[in-house]
Amino acid sequence: MRGIEAALYVLTEVSKGRFASESLRKVSDRMTEGDRILASSLVYAALRRQTLWKKVCENFLRFPFDSLSWCTRHALVIGAAGIIELRHFAPMVLVSALVDEIKKRGLEKEARIVNAVLHRVEERGKFIVDEMKKSSSFQDKALLGGIPLFVAYQWKDTWGQAETLKLINLFRIRPYASLRVLPKDHIPSLVKGLKQDHIYGWPSPLLECSVRTASFAFPPNLPGFNEGKVTVQSESSMLAGEMVTRLWKDGLILDMCAGRGIKTGQIATLLPHAKIEAWELSKGRCAAARRELKRLSISQRVIIRQGDSLSMSPQSTPNLVFLDAPCSGSGTWSRHPESRWALTKEKMEELVQLQKGLLRKAVDLVAPGGLILYSTCSLLRQENEQVIAEVLADNHNLIEMSLPLSGRHVRKGRPWGTYIWPLLPWLDGFYMMAILKRNQEV
Numbered sequence: 001m002r003g004i005e006a007a008l009y010v011l012t013e014v015s016k017g018r019f020a021s022e023s024l025r026k027v028s029d030r031m032t033e034g035d036r037i038l039a040s041s042l043v044y045a046a047l048r049r050q051t052l053w054k055k056v057c058e059n060f061l062r063f064p065f066d067s068l069s070w071c072t073r074h075a076l077v078i079g080a081a082g083i084i085e086l087r088h089f090a091p092m093v094l095v096s097a098l099v100d101e102i103k104k105r106g107l108e109k110e111a112r113i114v115n116a117v118l119h120r121v122e123e124r125g126k127f128i129v130d131e132m133k134k135s136s137s138f139q140d141k142a143l144l145g146g147i148p149l150f151v152a153y154q155w156k157d158t159w160g161q162a163e164t165l166k167l168i169n170l171f172r173i174r175p176y177a178s179l180r181v182l183p184k185d186h187i188p189s190l191v192k193g194l195k196q197d198h199i200y201g202w203p204s205p206l207l208e209c210s211v212r213t214a215s216f217a218f219p220p221n222l223p224g225f226n227e228g229k230v231t232v233q234s235e236s237s238m239l240a241g242e243m244v245t246r247l248w249k250d251g252l253i254l255d256m257c258a259g260r261g262i263k264t265g266q267i268a269t270l271l272p273h274a275k276i277e278a279w280e281l282s283k284g285r286c287a288a289a290r291r292e293l294k295r296l297s298i299s300q301r302v303i304i305r306q307g308d309s310l311s312m313s314p315q316s317t318p319n320l321v322f323l324d325a326p327c328s329g330s331g332t333w334s335r336h337p338e339s340r341w342a343l344t345k346e347k348m349e350e351l352v353q354l355q356k357g358l359l360r361k362a363v364d365l366v367a368p369g370g371l372i373l374y375s376t377c378s379l380l381r382q383e384n385e386q387v388i389a390e391v392l393a394d395n396h397n398l399i400e401m402s403l404p405l406s407g408r409h410v411r412k413g414r415p416w417g418t419y420i421w422p423l424l425p426w427l428d429g430f431y432m433m434a435i436l437k438r439n440q441e442v
């Protein structure tokens with residue numbers, strides 16, 4: 001498969017709700033190394049600033065962009081991103097390959113449109129983008145940063161314009177992979193093994209069990225991966241798991257949203273004496289979580305259950321509830337740029353209702369005197385402080401417990417909880433709040 005064909009395929013998969021990285025991985029063994037690099041560069045350049053490329057193309061269209069077929073829209077976005085952002089290959093080679101792809105699908109008229117528009121983008125596109133860079137308009141800055149406008153305005157309301165512009169720029173940092181290494185005495189041999197694979201890795205100054213790499217992709221055959229000693233996980237995610245282990249004293253830990261079991265596995269590895277029950281709605285993720293726990297050799301110690309946490313009953317009353325809530329993922333938008341464009345105001349409202357429902361359920365379930373850790377990988381106040389505010393308003397026996405987090409990457413929520421700011425390539429944006437359910441009603 002050629003790189004340009006693969007890029008079109010991946011954008012089609014993304015529009016069906018799939019992750020770009022997974023879709024790229026699916027076709028990677030059908031490509032040469034050069035085509036793999038080309039496909040991945042085009043896909044990420046296109047996805048990071050999709051609305052910007054659309055806007056540039058609209059300058060040269062006489063009818064609405066959205067009236068074109070999906071495939072043509074993808075070709076235009078890939079073409080504009082490639083021509084303006086990627087300087088290492090000839091634009092006309094890209095344009096003719098994209099035109100051929102559209103022709104192959106029998107869309108002769110749209111192929112002519114792609115050809116005409118992308119030639120104009122080649123002549124004028126860079127100038128249009130340079131003019132936007134000079135503009136002081138907030139809207140242009142959001143477009144250039146690849147942040148959906150309604151989110152940029154919500155951040156502006158929360159953090160103010162100056163902070164929001166800094167945050168938008170942080171989303172241009174290229175994310176790198178960090179590795180959770182447990183037991184941590186495996187770190188030296190991992191670093192050595194990575195070096196043999198030409199990957200630079202070094203122990204993180206932030207977390208004892210983390211190794212940072214300067215690699216974007218998941219390095220296959222990591223030394224220690226099959227034995228469960230190494231797991232790809234962002235440092236913010238590791239911090240959330242670590243907070244659970246710091247809050248635990250005794251009794252059952254209930255993980256309400258286990259996903260693929262990444263944090264569940266971390267918690268169970270760090271707390272060999274804790275009893276853990278983990279729930280997950282999705283059948284596929286539940287199966288992935290079971291595989292993950294097997295890889296870590298801890299399947300015996302964790303009960304994984306598939307079902308809706310809004311209506312479940314755990315086997316006993318938990319002393320600690322971990323609610324790693326489903327969210328917009330806005331803190332991980334550097335890593336998963338496709339999620340930026342999947343979020344709509346309506347989707348956001350649905351998520352907020354779900355988050356409130358799950359948090360209310362956590363409050364009902366946790367033992368008096370017990371704790372809840374609420375976390376999201378979102379930097380949107382609606383999914384964080386506002387969810388907490390509503391649940392706290394209905395339950396006067398709940399209070400915030402402070403978390404042992406400090407450093408330049410830590411920010412206080414307003415007024416509750418703590419944000420991890422995505423200041424470094426290994427840190428996603430995260431929010432966490434520990435809640436104590438007091439023993440007596442007040």
Ligand SMILES: C[S@@+](CC[C@H](N)C(=O)[O-])C[C@H]1O[C@@H](n2cnc3c(N)ncnc32)[C@H](O)[C@@H]1O
Nearest residue numbers: 257258259260261262263280281308309324326
């Ligand atoms: C943020 S992810 C969890 C990530 C996970 N803790 C990890 O570290 O891999 C949220 C998860 O909640 C699940 N979910 C959504 N609604 C749910 C519900 N009502 N009950 C249980 N799980 C739910 C989603 O399928 C998703 O896997």
